[in-house]
Amino acid sequence: xxxxxxxxxxxxxxxxxxxxxxxxxxxxxxxxxxxxxxxxxxxxxxxxxxxxxxxxxxxxxxxxxxxxxxxxxxxxxxxxxxxxxxxxxxxxxxxxxxxxxxxxxxxxxxxxxxxxxxxxxxxxxxxxxxxxxxxxxxxxxxxxxxxxxxxxxxxxxxxxxxxxxxxxxxxxxxxxxxxxxxxxxxxxxxxxxxxxxxxxxxxxxxxxxxxxxxxxxxxxxxxxxxxxxxxxxxxxxxxxxxx
Ligand code: SF4
Numbered sequence: 001x002x003x004x005x006x007x008x009x010x011x012x013x014x015x016x017x018x019x020x021x022x023x024x025x026x027x028x029x030x031x032x033x034x035x036x037x038x039x040x041x042x043x044x045x046x047x048x049x050x051x052x053x054x055x056x057x058x059x060x061x062x063x064x065x066x067x068x069x070x071x072x073x074x075x076x077x078x079x080x081x082x083x084x085x086x087x088x089x090x091x092x093x094x095x096x097x098x099x100x101x102x103x104x105x106x107x108x109x110x111x112x113x114x115x116x117x118x119x120x121x122x123x124x125x126x127x128x129x130x131x132x133x134x135x136x137x138x139x140x141x142x143x144x145x146x147x148x149x150x151x152x153x154x155x156x157x158x159x160x161x162x163x164x165x166x167x168x169x170x171x172x173x174x175x176x177x178x179x180x181x182x183x184x185x186x187x188x189x190x191x192x193x194x195x196x197x198x199x200x201x202x203x204x205x206x207x208x209x210x211x212x213x214x215x216x217x218x219x220x221x222x223x224x225x226x227x228x229x230x231x232x233x234x235x236x237x238x239x240x241x242x243x
Contacts, residue, residue, distance in 0.1 A: 016194035017055075023186045024056040025064065031169045031242065033181040034140070036066035040181075041138040042097065043129055044072045046083030048196035049144035051091065053184050055199060057142065058095035070097045073132055075125045077106045079116070082207040091201065104128050116210055133178050146184040146192055147234050152219050154241060160215065166241045185238060188231050 028034050042057065044050040057070055072092050074085060089099040106124045107116050114120070133141050145153075145167055154166040169185040172178075184192065227233040 014198065016191065016198045017059075019191050020052060020056050020187060020195040021059050021063075023191070024053070024183050025060055027169065027183050027186045028060065028064065031181075031185070033170055033183055034064070034066065034068055036068070038066075038068040038140050039138045040068055040070050040140045040142050041129070041133045041136070042070060042072045042142045043144070044074050044088060044092070044099075045144075046074065046085070046088050047144075048201060049146060049184060049189075049192055051088070051201045052192050052195050052199070053142060053144040054092055054097055055095055055195075055201070057183060058097055061096075071136075071138070072097050072099045073129060074099065074101045075128060076101055076103045077121070077125075078103075079107050079210070080208045100132075102128060102132060118210065121210065130173070130176050130178060134176055139177065140179050140181055142181050142183055144184055145182045146187050146189055147238055148189045148220070148223075150182070150185055150241065151223055151234055151237050152216055154237075155223060156215065156219050159219070169242055185242075186235065188234060191231075 034040065040057070042050065042054050044054060054070070054072055061068065061070070074083060074088065076083070076085070085101055089101075092099045104124055106121050109124060110116060110120070129141060132138075150167045150169075157163045157165050167182065168180075169182050171180050173180065227237075
């Protein structure tokens with residue numbers, strides 16, 4: 001029994017990482033996400049998505065023809081301490097990615113009478129991320145949103161806000177000399193989870209007390225019904241969104 005388990009583990013070892021590496025490379029090449037000489041700042045939360053993205057981008061440096069630099073920025077806040085920063089820093093540095101932690105007092109910046117919410121939090125963190133990138137000469141910022149995030153956001157914008165808009169795979173900021181890229185755009189969440197488990201990075205779960213994702217969860221169920229859970233159908237949807 002144990003032998004059979006070990007044989008199976010040996011056969012599947014590295015497969016999930018290979019899927020992530022190939023699909024990230026495909027997104028990078030097809031969508032022209034990275035160019036020679038780029039300085040890329042990876043936004044890392046300590047969660048599986050951004051950690052797997054950092055790993056994939058560090059691996060691609062060895063196989064892609066162009067040369068680029070990577071660094072990672074984690075934003076700490078005054079309300080959530082779920083990220084094990086020393087473990088994250090050690091992993092990233094092992095992959096040749098320097099790590100910086102920046103503290104942003106998101107709750108402390110609230111005006112009197114205002115309540116904390118996800119919009120305020122993400123705006124504060126995004127502004128600091130951009131400021132850091134500009135001040136430190138990064139021309140690209142990599143975010144760890146994957147195929148399921150992008151499709152969910154598209155349908156949420158459509159159904160809840162009456163807007164036809166999606167998270168772009170690549171977008172230039174008008175106000176800043178920075179381009180935002182999403183190298184995991186062609187990967188389903190389940191593929192990232194498999195890779196994170198293989199890499200032993202699936203440790204930090206976000207325990208943010210303000211995170212109420214019921215709307216997103218409902219949309220996820222509707223999308224599962226629409227696509228039948230098929231990765232091919234999801235990839236057709238993102239092809240339509242990127243065309
Ligand atoms: S879930 Fe928490 S960390 Fe995430 S955007 Fe909302 S408030 Fe910020």
